Amino acid sequence: MLVLRRALFSELLAVIAYPLTLYLAFGVGLKGYISAVEGVPYPVFIAPGLISMTAVNAAFDESAWSMWFHRRVQRTIEEYRVTPITVYDIVIGKILCGFSHGIFKGVAVTAVIFVFTPFRFSLLHLAFYLFYIILGSMIFSCLGTICGSTIDKPENIGRVQAVVLVPLIFMSGIFFPLSSYPAALVPFIKLLPTTAAFDGARQALLHGIMEPVYAVNLVVSATVTFLLAVWIFDRKMAE
Amino acid sequence: MAAVVLDSVSKVYGSITAVDRFSLQVRQSTIFGLLGPNGAGKTTLIRILTTLTRPTSGRALVEGLDTQAEGRKVRELIGVVPQENNLDRYLTARENLVLHARMHGMKPEEYNRRIDELLELTGLSGRQHDFPDTFSGGMQRRLVVARALVHTPRVLFLDEPTTGLDPQSRRAVWDHIRSLSRDMTIFLTTHYMEEAEMLCDRIVIMDHGRSLVDGTASELKERLAHAHHYELEFRSGGDRYEEVLRALPFVKSLEKVGDTFRLTLTAEEDLKPLMDSIAGADLRKICLREPSLEDVFIELTGSKVRE
Ligand SMILES: Nc1ncnc2c1ncn2[C@@H]1O[C@H](COP(=O)(O)OP(=O)(O)OP(=O)(O)O)[C@@H](O)[C@H]1O
Numbered sequence: 001m002l003v004l005r006r007a008l009f010s011e012l013l014a015v016i017a018y019p020l021t022l023y024l025a026f027g028v029g030l031k032g033y034i035s036a037v038e039g040v041p042y043p044v045f046i047a048p049g050l051i052s053m054t055a056v057n058a059a060f061d062e063s064a065w066s067m068w069f070h071r072r073v074q075r076t077i078e079e080y081r082v083t084p085i086t087v088y089d090i091v092i093g094k095i096l097c098g099f100s101h102g103i104f105k106g107v108a109v110t111a112v113i114f115v116f117t118p119f120r121f122s123l124l125h126l127a128f129y130l131f132y133i134i135l136g137s138m139i140f141s142c143l144g145t146i147c148g149s150t151i152d153k154p155e156n157i158g159r160v161q162a163v164v165l166v167p168l169i170f171m172s173g174i175f176f177p178l179s180s181y182p183a184a185l186v187p188f189i190k191l192l193p194t195t196a197a198f199d200g201a202r203q204a205l206l207h208g209i210m211e212p213v214y215a216v217n218l219v220v221s222a223t224v225t226f227l228l229a230v231w232i233f234d235r236k237m238a239e
Numbered sequence: 240m241a242a243v244v245l246d247s248v249s250k251v252y253g254s255i256t257a258v259d260r261f262s263l264q265v266r267q268s269t270i271f272g273l274l275g276p277n278g279a280g281k282t283t284l285i286r287i288l289t290t291l292t293r294p295t296s297g298r299a300l301v302e303g304l305d306t307q308a309e310g311r312k313v314r315e316l317i318g319v320v321p322q323e324n325n326l327d328r329y330l331t332a333r334e335n336l337v338l339h340a341r342m343h344g345m346k347p348e349e350y351n352r353r354i355d356e357l358l359e360l361t362g363l364s365g366r367q368h369d370f371p372d373t374f375s376g377g378m379q380r381r382l383v384v385a386r387a388l389v390h391t392p393r394v395l396f397l398d399e400p401t402t403g404l405d406p407q408s409r410r411a412v413w414d415h416i417r418s419l420s421r422d423m424t425i426f427l428t429t430h431y432m433e434e435a436e437m438l439c440d441r442i443v444i445m446d447h448g449r450s451l452v453d454g455t456a457s458e459l460k461e462r463l464a465h466a467h468h469y470e471l472e473f474r475s476g477g478d479r480y481e482e483v484l485r486a487l488p489f490v491k492s493l494e495k496v497g498d499t500f501r502l503t504l505t506a507e508e509d510l511k512p513l514m515d516s517i518a519g520a521d522l523r524k525i526c527l528r529e530p531s532l533e534d535v536f537i538e539l540t541g542s543k544v545r546e
């Protein structure tokens with residue numbers, strides 16, 4: 001927490017710069033070519049996904065790297081483990097820390113988009129949207145914790161991100177509507193937790209729609225990844 | 240009650256037996272020293288006692304509590320200084336101590352005074368708001384020791400506490416450890432014979448996961464009293480005699496340091512034939528050498544370097 005406060009400013013700048021660049025490049029740059037998607041101006045179409053993506057990426061990064069760093073580099077996990085706190089306290093603490101990073105950075109990007117763009121939404125939609133961001137950040141924080149607990153080489157964490165997470169995120173319809181997929185593929189794509197998080201988030205924020213399939217998918221995924229992260233960390237520490 | 244009990248503890252890593260049916264009891268309020276060459280299994284034993292590693296078989300107790308079944312209670316009672324410093328480099332020196340205190344459930348009123356005291360004691364007060372990666376190795380080590388003491392543990396485990404320290408810091412740490420031993424049991428490992436001799440009430444030398452000898456420093460040296468260590472110093476032409484000495488059947492070991500030879504004879508009676516064989520040499524000095532703890536160590540664990 002302390003460390004978070006200290007690094008706040010420089011981190012925020014770095015975190016906000018990326019989605020904002022994407023927003024400008026795709027949203028503004030392509031505006032002339034893509035006028036509206038599903039009846040929504042393109043910049044508005046991608047904004048919710050960009051916010052969600054920032055949040056879940058931040059959650060994953062924080063969890064994975066912090067766990068890896070404390071376990072492999074500083075070995076502070078061992079210092080924690082010789083005090084009365086338990087292995088569960090440690091792993092849940094790390095998950096929550098990644099989670100709050102995600103939420104926090106998501107909020108920061110939202111604020112920036114809100115201030116600098118004509119993008120507006122209602123409070124009810126925002127509440128629905130929050131549900132998706134919270135669960136999405138939770139899932140990615142747990143995934144990050146799992147990677148950070150099991151992967152010893154840092155380059156492999158980067159590989160998991162590049163080979164698994166980035167494709168999952170891009171496949172889930174951040175930049176294009178799911179209707180662009182061949183009809184046969186759509187049901188499968190809809191099953192991805194990332195689709196649930198990003199497409200669901202967009203439905204919620206833009207239209208105030210709470211898609212039950214997405215919601216259930218996210219709740220189940222979050223529960224499963226959480227239990228898995230705790231279990232894997234516990235096993236890893238018992239070695 | 241014994242502060243530390245190991246009951247036939249083994250730890251196997253694949254094909255390596257790091258600790259092999261090791262048994263030990265350490266009395267309360269004593270300083271116990273565990274010695275052994277690299278890879279002997281010292282760190283593994285400390286990790287088992289501090290609940291970090293599960294023994295493959297056997298039982299380890301700290302203050303009567305099982306390290307596996309009652310790990311949490313054990314951790315409330317112990318302080319640990321690991322072989323490698325594991326400070327949080329994103330927290331200042333003081334924050335490192337505060338975090339430790341909070342993990343032990345201490346309240347600010349309790350820990351702030353204690354931390355001030357410890358920082359004073361370890362000479363780090365002036366640097367308490369700096370980050371540990373700006374510290375020298377010795378300062379980091381002192382900070383790790385201070386951190387292990389924040390919650391006033393009953394048993395303190397120190398894995399090579401003074402490795403990498405200069406003689407002044409080393410002595411400071413020794414004084415500190417000695418002053419603690421009144422109301423704390425101290426379990427330390429070291430490669431420094433001098434350290435073991437100065438500090439420890441009792442010493443165990445181990446190798447290949449097993450205990451080799453057990454006793455006070457003087458008891459251990461006593462065991463070697465039967466060995467006959469001599470020192471010969473030649474005024475000139477020492478090299479010529481190296482061959483001669485090596486060829487003698489009763490010279491068990493021979494070591495050359497400058498112009499001085501250190502040798503071990505099989506028996507006292509060998510002294511006369513030795514003198515005969517080097518008759519006429521320009522001898523500066525010949526003397527009987529008291530065995531040091533290091534001799535005991537080398538004698539027991541061999542002089543070959545481990546991989
Ligand atoms: N996690 C592990 N996996 C496999 N083997 C291990 C592991 N930890 C220790 N060992 C092995 O156990 C043996 C004992 O190691 P240990 O670290 O206890 O030695 P040590 O006495 O502390 O040595 P040093 O003086 O070098 O610190 C070594 O052969 C080591 O290779």
Ligand SMILES: [Mg+2]
Nearest residue numbers: 281282322398
């Ligand atoms: Mg060791």
